[in-house]
Amino acid sequence: MNKKIFKPSSELPAGFIDRQEEELLARDLLISNIKKVMAKYGFQYLETPSFEFTDSIGKFLPDKDRPSEGVFSFEDDKKWLSLRYDLTAPLARYAAKNFNNLPRPFKRYQLGTVWRNEKPGPGRFREFLQFDADYIGTSNLFADAELCCLISEILSSCGLTKKEFIIKISNRKLTKGLLEKLKIKDEDKQSIVLRAIDKLDRVGLEGVQYLLGKGRKDKSGDFTKGAELDETQIKEIINFLSIKDLSDNNFERIEKIAEDNQTILDGVNELISIKKYFSLLKFDNFIFDPTVVRGLEYYTGPIFEANLTFSVKNNKGEEIEFGSIGGGGRYDDLVKRFNNQDCPSTGISVGLDRLIYAIIQKNKIKVEKKTPILICVFDEKYMDYYVKILNLLRTKNISAEIYSGSANIKSQLKYADKRGCNYVILCGDDEVSKNSVAIKNLEIGKQMSDSLKDRNDWKDSSGSQKTVTLDKLLDEII
RNA sequence: GCAGCUGUAGCUCAGUUGGUUAGAGCGCUGGUUUGUGGAACCAGAUGUCGGUGGUUCAAAUCCACCCAGCUGUACCA
Known part of the structure; x- marks a missing residue:
């Protein structure tokens, strides 16, 4: 007997979406x-509220024989409720x-x-x-x-x-x-006629004409009965x-x-x-x-x-x-x-x-997406230093975060790239000992990458990076 | 609901008239670089081939049914 391991689907029900x-x-x-x-x-x-008694909203349904058609409903304590x-x-x-x-x-x-x-x-x-x-x-x-x-x-x-x-x-x-x-006078006929009129934009005058008469064939070849x-x-x-x-x-x-x-x-x-x-x-x-x-x-x-x-x-x-x-x-x-x-x-x-x-x-709405400044973690032992920088930035209402994962520096920068961060702050042994911070501007770095020639260029980060003492940090970023 | 089309890796897709171990690009992980994203090169991981049943020595490929998605149509208070 081979057991099948149940794997829940990560798909959503039809018609529902995650919004970002x-x-x-x-x-x-x-x-x-x-x-x-x-x-x-x-x-x-x-x-x-989201729910009402089905009767309260169901009365106005066009098809009165099936009042819950088109509505999400469930029975609660013998009364039907609907979203x-x-x-x-x-x-x-x-x-x-x-x-x-x-x-x-x-x-x-x-x-x-x-x-x-x-x-x-x-x-x-x-x-x-x-x-x-x-x-x-x-x-x-x-x-x-x-x-x-x-x-x-x-x-x-x-x-x-x-x-x-x-x-x-x-x-x-x-x-x-x-x-x-x-x-x-026939109600069914009336509604077919009204719907046909409503479809003018979609099916054109000719399409409406068919719908008022015998009926219309759609693109796939399916037939819709008309009002005759x-x-x-x-x-x-x-x-x-x-x-x-x-x-x-x-x-x-x-x-x-x-x-x-x-x-x-x-x-x-x-x-x-x-x-x-x-x-x-x-x-x-x-x-x-x-x-x-x-x-x-x-x-x-x-x-x-x-x-x-x-x-x-x-x-x-x-x-x-x-x-x-x-x-x-x-x-x-x-x-x-x-x-x-x-x-x-x-x-x-x-x-x-x-x-x-x-x-x-249409690019009609301009929303400023605020991304944090990322403080990279070289070593857990410097956390007090990182928190000090974090507080410095946050008290000035600057969005900032200390890297919250457990990856190496390369991955931390990849993370910053994916997040769309503008700046990354790098502090290892050198910086901490000199009470300074290295600020890397990711946008400048990106521009520089267009003109990369060989691996030495690629390794050299000096163009996009600046090291200043801790008290000058805010001047560099604002 | 009805009709047509599609379903192969996380994503986009290739896979010949059925034939050995099912592929590519992107992405991902690692390395060249023990402290640097975005370039380049190298290595690696990942698949119930939508599901079930059938035909066959042999099925991703053929058949049946089912499921899901897309498009059109119906309905849309």
Whole structure:
């Protein structure tokens, strides 16, 4: 019998990743910018727990037969709990629970991890950080307009210029009215149509046309069943989609399509109000785009989406479909489902990890990575001397460390190289006896290595190294 | 979920029509240098060839099933 030794895998479950310092520091900076913007706009900071009762968040799932689809859940004491999949559903729950005590409108912002039990894609994970800002309890469209300004200000605070992103605005009532007009009443059909419209950017006008009709074949040859509409219906929808750009002041083309459909006309009027508020707020980095749909379940009115206008590459250098980095809209019925009280609301959310990924790639965020000065250990017997140097540096707030492993000097320098240290301090018999320190500048040494000719050059470290008495150490390093 | 592709050392990959002890580069460890990273040279370690079963004298290679990853698609509240 040969025993198999159990070897645990060092791999992570699909869709989960380790995040490293560069990304974390960029994230910290971004978060501190966000907090400043939020304070300026008068939002309150809130945190809700990671878990909710599955029922509390499950009610708004599109597929009501399988309420835990897409969510990580477990049964606790006979009640099902789920990790939150967004911050909006927990907010609605919070608002309903504290309905009488909260000022209304209630303006809150929140940063938090959310989890989705779905197939991960490029740049999409099953655990990610979201930022949300919401107005609870107001039907005033100024709130919606302000949210767009706010998201724009946050993106600007990351160093993105106006040309690098745009806020797309639409209204759920436009597509809702269109479906009414075309007499598409079957709910399944409605959602297929809306999803098809949503895919315009990805599959093109032709792809949408197939999805509205019999169906579409993808790149791998797989077939997606379509909505099977008749030709006039398809024609009307395609005609609607051709109005991609409404930035030029007039909504006449949509009104023309609407004819006497009141839902579409209401939607248009709301957009006109928002546009008016935008001009008061001097906000112009937006475009009205009736093809924006955003999800399916709870949006009831104006919807927005923040898109980057530059391309993003994956770690293999291939361009990837990045999609929107944030969005939101009006959800007038969400709180009502908890407490049966009218509570019109609107909000936005931003996927911070994706945003950070994009701005790091664009070199938009400059994070100073502080590396310590390494004090090498020649001999344990000199530890008191090394600690003296360490304290000298640290009391001046200079990042420093004594080598904490047990390797020889060569390896200690390799360690310093890997860490990206700028300086290394070397003290052996010679230095300690003269009460001095040798300071090696690794950057200069690196430059010198380009002009190495033979082994004697290589051995000679004098160019990058300087020996001074202990009291002059700080002068050399600052 | 569906479809296509891929799976060989820590990483990136080669491995012919099945054939002896499965390779390379990078990285790692040691040495040339008992106190010096980054250059150069020398030496060395490291593999359930994704898993299981089958065909065969013989399987990394062929077959079946399973698993994992990637890409597209579906879903994404």
